[in-house]
Amino acid sequence: MRxxxxxxxxxxxxxxxxxxxxxxxxxxxxxxxxxxELSLAEGAYLLYLEKITVWFEGEELDFKxxxxxxxxxxxxxxxxxxxxxxxxxxxxxxxxxVTGFRVYPRGGHPGKTxxxxxxxxxxERIPLLLPDLKMHIETVDNLKKxxxxxxxxxxxxxxxxxxxxxxxxxxxxxxLDCSISRASLxxxxxxxxxxxxxxxxxxxxxxxxxxxxxxxxxxxxxxCYLLDTGVLEIVKRDNKRLDFExxxxxxxxxxxxxMIKYRAYEKLRNSGLVPKTGFKFGTHFRVYRKFEGISxxxxxxxxxxxxxxxxxxxxxxxxxxxxxxxSVRKEMIYAAVDQQVDFLFIGRMRL
Amino acid sequence: MRxxxxxxxxxxxxxxxxxxxxxxxxxxxxxxxxxxELSLAEGAYLLYLEKITVWFEGEELDFKxxxxxxxxxxxxxxxxxxxxxxxxxxxxxxxxxVTGFRVYPRGGHPGKTxxxxxxxxxxERIPLLLPDLKMHIETVDNLKKxxxxxxxxxxxxxxxxxxxxxxxxxxxxxxLDCSISRASLxxxxxxxxxxxxxxxxxxxxxxxxxxxxxxxxxxxxxxCYLLDTGVLEIVKRDNKRLDFExxxxxxxxxxxxxMIKYRAYEKLRNSGLVPKTGFKFGTHFRVYRKFEGISxxxxxxxxxxxxxxxxxxxxxxxxxxxxxxxSVRKEMIYAAVDQQVDFLFIGRMRL
Numbered sequence: 075m076r077x078x079x080x081x082x083x084x085x086x087x088x089x090x091x092x093x094x095x096x097x098x099x100x101x102x103x104x105x106x107x108x109x110x111e112l113s114l115a116e117g118a119y120l121l122y123l124e125k126i127t128v129w130f131e132g133e134e135l136d137f138k139x140x141x142x143x144x145x146x147x148x149x150x151x152x153x154x155x156x157x158x159x160x161x162x163x164x165x166x167x168x169x170x171x172v173t174g175f176r177v178y179p180r181g182g183h184p185g186k187t188x189x190x191x192x193x194x195x196x197x198e199r200i201p202l203l204l205p206d207l208k209m210h211i212e213t214v215d216n217l218k219k220x221x222x223x224x225x226x227x228x229x230x231x232x233x234x235x236x237x238x239x240x241x242x243x244x245x246x247x248x249x250l251d252c253s254i255s256r257a258s259l260x261x262x263x264x265x266x267x268x269x270x271x272x273x274x275x276x277x278x279x280x281x282x283x284x285x286x287x288x289x290x291x292x293x294x295x296x297x298c299y300l301l302d303t304g305v306l307e308i309v310k311r312d313n314k315r316l317d318f319e320x321x322x323x324x325x326x327x328x329x330x331x332x333m334i335k336y337r338a339y340e341k342l343r344n345s346g347l348v349p350k351t352g353f354k355f356g357t358h359f360r361v362y363r364k365f366e367g368i369s370x371x372x373x374x375x376x377x378x379x380x381x382x383x384x385x386x387x388x389x390x391x392x393x394x395x396x397x398x399x400x401s402v403r404k405e406m407i408y409a410a411v412d413q414q415v416d417f418l419f420i421g422r423m424r425l
Numbered sequence: 426m427r428x429x430x431x432x433x434x435x436x437x438x439x440x441x442x443x444x445x446x447x448x449x450x451x452x453x454x455x456x457x458x459x460x461x462e463l464s465l466a467e468g469a470y471l472l473y474l475e476k477i478t479v480w481f482e483g484e485e486l487d488f489k490x491x492x493x494x495x496x497x498x499x500x501x502x503x504x505x506x507x508x509x510x511x512x513x514x515x516x517x518x519x520x521x522x523v524t525g526f527r528v529y530p531r532g533g534h535p536g537k538t539x540x541x542x543x544x545x546x547x548x549e550r551i552p553l554l555l556p557d558l559k560m561h562i563e564t565v566d567n568l569k570k571x572x573x574x575x576x577x578x579x580x581x582x583x584x585x586x587x588x589x590x591x592x593x594x595x596x597x598x599x600x601l602d603c604s605i606s607r608a609s610l611x612x613x614x615x616x617x618x619x620x621x622x623x624x625x626x627x628x629x630x631x632x633x634x635x636x637x638x639x640x641x642x643x644x645x646x647x648x649c650y651l652l653d654t655g656v657l658e659i660v661k662r663d664n665k666r667l668d669f670e671x672x673x674x675x676x677x678x679x680x681x682x683x684m685i686k687y688r689a690y691e692k693l694r695n696s697g698l699v700p701k702t703g704f705k706f707g708t709h710f711r712v713y714r715k716f717e718g719i720s721x722x723x724x725x726x727x728x729x730x731x732x733x734x735x736x737x738x739x740x741x742x743x744x745x746x747x748x749x750x751x752s753v754r755k756e757m758i759y760a761a762v763d764q765q766v767d768f769l770f771i772g773r774m775r776l
Binding site for chain 1: 636
């Protein structure tokens with residue numbers, strides 16, 4: 075015998091039996107005033123399972139009619155349904171939340187255990203705003219839960235990502251004991267001409283790339299860091315000296331996102347990490363956690379991409395970045411640059 | 426004894442001995458009127474090897490002075506030098522060309538064999554215009570050579586990519602013998618309600634994803650293709666029918682690049698290939714070459730991204746796309762959509 079429910083605004087109200095048969099046994103819906111209230115996603119799923127019937131203005135709605143109606147009532151209803159069904163079918167108990175769903179840990183359920191995950195549901199087509207994401211992370215952090223991003227692609231496949239703030243630190247202590255050396259900015263890179271300084275910078279700090287024996291090429295962020303820390307002075311082709319302001323100004327004309335890249339670079343270096351270009355991976359940096367000299371260098375640990383505080387993620391690009399990081403056994407980190415630099419870990423998750 | 430050369434504009438003129446010592450033995454430069462002419466990259470390399478001296482207005486230039494001067498004379502001189510040095514040191518004979526360098530096959534040299542590769546040199550920072558790339562491909566194709574893109578990153582590492590036009594074809598012959606069926610466009614996806622048609626489309630054409638038993642969700646490009654081929658009719662929530670123009674108009678309002686995606690999809694399908702969403706890989710499509718039914722489906726062969734005829738590649742994104750494709754053993758293909766759809770293969774290359 076199916077239970078009978080009435081569609082009322084955005085909820086379905088199920089007769090009294092529902093509490094016993096749907097909530098107490100399987101944690102569907104929320105008991106209220108002697109009835110059971112279901113969300114539209116719960117309703118569609120129970121309709122598909124043939125556990126309920128749904129009535130609206132005296133007429134019974136079949137699955138097609140109900141689904142079409144629900145889709146006009148709730149924004150992104152199809153996404154909610156797809157994710158809800160997926161989670162339930164994999165044995166999770168799910169309740170609505172501010173982000174989309176609260177999900178209970180395996181073996182847990184409402185009334186017994188607290189929820190473990192807050193799931194934020196979105197489509198690959200919807201751009202994700204960094205300020206929104208940070209707000210969700212904060213909310214979920216305060217509740218001591220984990221934030222999961224469920225992205226539904228155009229063919230309705232779901233990919234789950236865990237998102238959290240993280241602290242990065244490494245073992246590299248920079249001791250560059252050398253007198254200040256002069257390097258030249260040529261077009262878009264800097265060349266250190268002194269062979270002793272070139273070797274010291276490369277071997278003890280993994281700065282730059284030897285162009286040949288004795289000459290070192292530095293990237294713009296590396297040069298700027300060494301200028302700021304007083305290791306180098308940098309001149310133009312005409313031998314005019316560049317201070318921090320004029321160098322970073324010139325660098326920003328070469329790369330428009332130079333300053334956010336530099337802020338992330340500086341924070342990484344100051345945390346004992348060694349950032350090198352991540353160009354081959356399509357990110358700003360690949361980052362080494364352990365560094366005790368150029369000879370013992372092994373694989374890098376993180377791919378770090380610096381973004382402005384109001385960045386808008388294309389989920390297609392985010393997906394590609396995380397996928398690539400995983401395929402080379404690294405962690406994908408976004409460095410959100412504002413007054414301070416925050417690191418956000420985004421990783422694929424198998425719920 | 427070093428040979429003596431004079432800097433004259435953008436070339437270095439080496440005394441007569443040079444022909445014997447530099448050209449006849451190692452194919453540096455080009456003999457002309459009893460002297461040998463060197464490009465600035467060749468000159469810098471031979472100066473570094475201490476095989477020549479370079480004089481300018483009666484003054485001898487050391488490596489630093491010459492390099493700084495060359496960098497002010499020739500745009501992207503550092504890039505040219507880095508790539509030239511790399512190729513020579515790996516045993517290739519190299520001559521200048523319209524794209525940058527002509528490179529001779531291993532064992533070959535000027536006068537004995539034709540050049541094999543035309544190398545186009547660029548920096549990760551310089552956006553690459555698709556019309557320029559297509560022009561280079563055509564030029565190099567006409568000369569029956571192979572086009573190589575040498576991209577120098579900010580730390581002067583070089584990545585080589587081979588770029589060529591390619592033809593794609595597959596084994597899927599679509600035979601969808603069913604009467605026309607009605608499907609609904611809800612928000613940003615289409616649902617087929619008839620269970621027989623749902624199964625036929627999914628099992629024999631790998632269209633859509635089953636939402637549950639009997640209901641199939643189709644992506645916008647899939648729906649548009651099935652609408653255009655007369656398999657489906659598509660209605661809105663209010664049961665109003667959408668024809669090809671109104672459906673593709675609605676789809677373009679959901680995804681701004683819908684039409685170029687659709688043109689690529691159509692060409693792939695009509696070539697016997699099966700395109701499915703490539704969202705997890707950050708591209709428009711993953712594409713199956715062999716398809717004889719849903720049960721025998723294995724891994725996809727290509728990642729295809731559709732781009733407008735005047736697309737501007739960010740080399741960072743191109744690098745990430747190719748790297749990701751390789752890491753999952755697929756080929757990265759760009760579909761350049763204009764009057765016709767051309768497929769461009771871009772793959773990492775170990776020269």
